[in-house]
Amino acid sequence: MEEKKVIFRLRRYDPETGGYREDRYEVPVYRGMTVLDGLIWIKENLDRTVSYRASCRMGLCGSCGMTVNGRPTLTCETQILSLERDELTIEPLYNMEPVRDLVADFHQFFKNQRAIKPYLIRRDIEEQVEPTREYLQDPEEWNLYIQFAMCITCGLCYSACPTTATNEKYLGPQALANLFRFYIDSRDEGWEERLAIADSLDGVWGCHLATGCSEVCPKGVDPALAIQLLRREILRKNLGRKTRREARPLAPLLPPEEESPYRAFGEAPEFTVEGAEEAAEKFNILHDPRKR
């Protein structure tokens, strides 16, 4: 197979000096090789000190976002040859604090994600925790939110956004798209508090429709669309018009002689790893709406 050499110029952040420095590496490139493969090759063959973050290498975990030639890019899903360049400049994602080399800190990003309450809110919490009946949802209702549920929290949209560049309190495209995902879900009943979170200068009104978010999203999420739709709902609400309809009622109760399918799963197996029980307890507290 014919080999091509591509120069990787890594703009590396050094936490000790607080500055950046640029290192150049020559990488032999084969067809199908991704930018992430290139970084792995550098680490294995040229310089073990190079730091970057990645995990799944298949566009699922959202860890490997970096700025490649000035564009927020999911490096494991981007083939080097498809960029048609002899030189690649790779930097950490913009608008997040750099940690080291190409690694960016997602602290604020995930804080925003938590702030929009990324879970189903139900009025009947007992029923939600110990369900006796099923949720119903038809494909049409599913279609309204599935686009926004594709998000892998890679942060590319956040990094492409001009509002996040100057306003660190801005919730950002990812969190707002996720907010809409729950808002429009036919099972969710938290629409009032969701709209209240969105209706702010650090919420949907911070957006100026630059749509860089939708452009760089590797999953087709289109956060700009979610923000537009949220604004329309807020506008409607303020004009006294109808907004989201009520949540769909649950499926009818099963006849008493039949067991609920949820109870038929049985108990979980015992813990085998040390500390797992406490971790599970913490997790349960985090995910039990009665304890929030």
Next chain:
Amino acid sequence: MSKKGRKGILGWIIPITNIERLLYSLHRITGIGLTLYLFIHIYETSMRALGRETWISTSEFLDNPVFHIGLLLVVLAAIFHGANGIRLILQELGLIAPKPTQPVYPYRKYHRERRVYMVTITMLILGIGVAIFALRDFLILLEVLGK
């Protein structure tokens, strides 16, 4: 925590990932430019209040190619800002937003078609605006040359 990562005002211009991102930057630049012009314009016309002599000397001072080109830029900026502003109002309030759809691999662009149409329409309005403006100037030029 240090603020190394946020791009600050530079982030209003980079990264340019798509045409709307560029229009965003231009809208902001023209908006600020027009506001600046408004103040300069108020200052300039207020010279009239200081009497005939001052007004004439102000007019003479302003009558040179630099200010003429400046004025041309202001008009172009106004055409752009107005046309793009109407697009932004329609889109930002979700008045013409399409229904969400299920993304299909490889998740590229297809779902943003409506926005691309809107950009095209804005560009057309913009083009017509500039054309009318240019035509008028062209006619004036012909008249001047004819004399």
